[in-house]
Amino acid sequence: MRCLKAQRLISDHIDNLLKGRQAQALEQHLKECPACRELLNEMQMIAEEAKNLESVLPSEDLWERIESQIPKKSRRSRSRLSGIGRFFRFSLYSRELAFSGSGLLAGLVLMTLFYYGTPSMRNDRGITGQVASNQFEEVDRQYQLAIEALNQAILEQNVELSPDLAAVFEENLEIIDDAIRSFRTAMNEYPEDQGANEYLLICYRKKLELLGEMKDLMMRSG
Amino acid sequence: MNSQKEKIGDTAFNGSNRSESLLDIIRRCQDGDRKAMEEIYSRYRSSLFNLTYRYTRDLSSAEDLLQDIFIKIFTRITKLRAPEAFRAWVYRTAVNACISSTRKSGRGKHIPLTENDNPDEAEADNSHIRLDMEKAVSILPPKQKAVFLLHDVQGFTHGEIAQVMKWSEGTSKYQLFRARMKIRGHLKDIRP
Numbered sequence: 001m002r003c004l005k006a007q008r009l010i011s012d013h014i015d016n017l018l019k020g021r022q023a024q025a026l027e028q029h030l031k032e033c034p035a036c037r038e039l040l041n042e043m044q045m046i047a048e049e050a051k052n053l054e055s056v057l058p059s060e061d062l063w064e065r066i067e068s069q070i071p072k073k074s075r076r077s078r079s080r081l082s083g084i085g086r087f088f089r090f091s092l093y094s095r096e097l098a099f100s101g102s103g104l105l106a107g108l109v110l111m112t113l114f115y116y117g118t119p120s121m122r123n124d125r126g127i128t129g130q131v132a133s134n135q136f137e138e139v140d141r142q143y144q145l146a147i148e149a150l151n152q153a154i155l156e157q158n159v160e161l162s163p164d165l166a167a168v169f170e171e172n173l174e175i176i177d178d179a180i181r182s183f184r185t186a187m188n189e190y191p192e193d194q195g196a197n198e199y200l201l202i203c204y205r206k207k208l209e210l211l212g213e214m215k216d217l218m219m220r221s222g
Numbered sequence: 223m224n225s226q227k228e229k230i231g232d233t234a235f236n237g238s239n240r241s242e243s244l245l246d247i248i249r250r251c252q253d254g255d256r257k258a259m260e261e262i263y264s265r266y267r268s269s270l271f272n273l274t275y276r277y278t279r280d281l282s283s284a285e286d287l288l289q290d291i292f293i294k295i296f297t298r299i300t301k302l303r304a305p306e307a308f309r310a311w312v313y314r315t316a317v318n319a320c321i322s323s324t325r326k327s328g329r330g331k332h333i334p335l336t337e338n339d340n341p342d343e344a345e346a347d348n349s350h351i352r353l354d355m356e357k358a359v360s361i362l363p364p365k366q367k368a369v370f371l372l373h374d375v376q377g378f379t380h381g382e383i384a385q386v387m388k389w390s391e392g393t394s395k396y397q398l399f400r401a402r403m404k405i406r407g408h409l410k411d412i413r414p
Binding site for chain 1: 248254256259261263264268271272275276281284285288289292293296297303304308319351352355356359372373374375380388389390392393395396397399402403406409
């Protein structure tokens with residue numbers, strides 16, 4: 001094992017997150033490498049010192065100040081559609097990051113409205129062409145791995161986008177993540193209806209596209 | 223403003239009995255119940271204040287930021303669709319506000335930390351150790367600071383941080399590694 005790899009594993013090691021071969025390989029490396037042993041000791045010390053950072057409390061009257069500024073009761077509205085609605089609405093007016101193909105987008109809106117129409121509408125609709133549930137888990141896993149890999153690649157770019165552009169990306173990603181959560185909720189509420197699976201995969205694809213654009217921009221900036 | 227030398231804890235999520243009633247409290251907040259809002263405030267004020275303090279490095283600014291965060295939380299709570307994800311949502315709101323405040327105040331702006339006015343002799347060493355760590359934390363980039371504070375100071379797991387930051391657990395681990403390496407480098411510079 002090289003020191004670079006060992007350094008990353010040491011951080012997980014002090015949190016007891018390493019198992020099996022990785023743990024064994026690291027322990028072997030530590031026996032042979034004084035520099036990494038020193039890093040292990042220092043990281044343990046950092047984690048220990050962090051626990052002892054002083055805790056501070058706000059003023060006693062802060063709640064009164066906060067309460068006086070909370071708006072009077074607003075009407076409660078918790079729509080299952082709101083996250084998905086934001087996803088599409090924001091995508092339409094975010095010019096820099098608009099998803100390619102307005103026809104596809106319009107189709108997605110219609111499909112979503114159709115899906116979230118009524119239970120009877122959902123029951124009437126067949127599942128032809130949808131990803132079978134036993135395949136879905138694997139596809140879902142692969143998408144999540146791809147997203148994680150792309151996230152990692154972005155982090156490793158070590159380039160910072162302008163705050164405004166970064167904020168636009170963050171807001172778009174938040175909207176897509178909201179939509180992903182909404183479709184997951186729908187999947188849990190209606191497990192017999194696999195329609196949400198497909199829309200979830202569409203969201204994953206959009207997230208991958210967005211992260212890909214982000215990475216390209218960073219590469220061009222760097 | 224009070225200062226306590228106790229471990230920073232998140233009382234809202236330690237202990238199952240309190241967690242069981244949290245959903246009811248959230249629902250009452252969504253219906254505009256001020257008592258329920260005060261209960262949420264008292265559960266989260268300590269852990270969130272310790273976050274805002276480490277971004278602003280000034281108690282008064284940290285209070286202003288905490289105030290903005292709670293107003294945002296109670297204004298938007300009616301739109302929260304999944305009360306079971308309340309914790310992640312609260313911390314995401316707080317971390318985003320902290321990061322935004324860093325952007326507004328300017329990257330790299332250095333505000334010196336103040337030492338305790340009259341530390342006991344017996345505590346002098348510990349005080350210096352803490353101050354070194356505070357300084358090291360202050361130099362972290364905003365997102366790495368969030369991961370470090372949530373994990374190493376407040377005891378979040380990587381799964382919980384992933385929910386807050388909308389990252390994968392792997393990204394959370396990597397960011398924590400980077401944060402610890404930066405702190406290590408800084409401590410090496412200031413501790414002979």
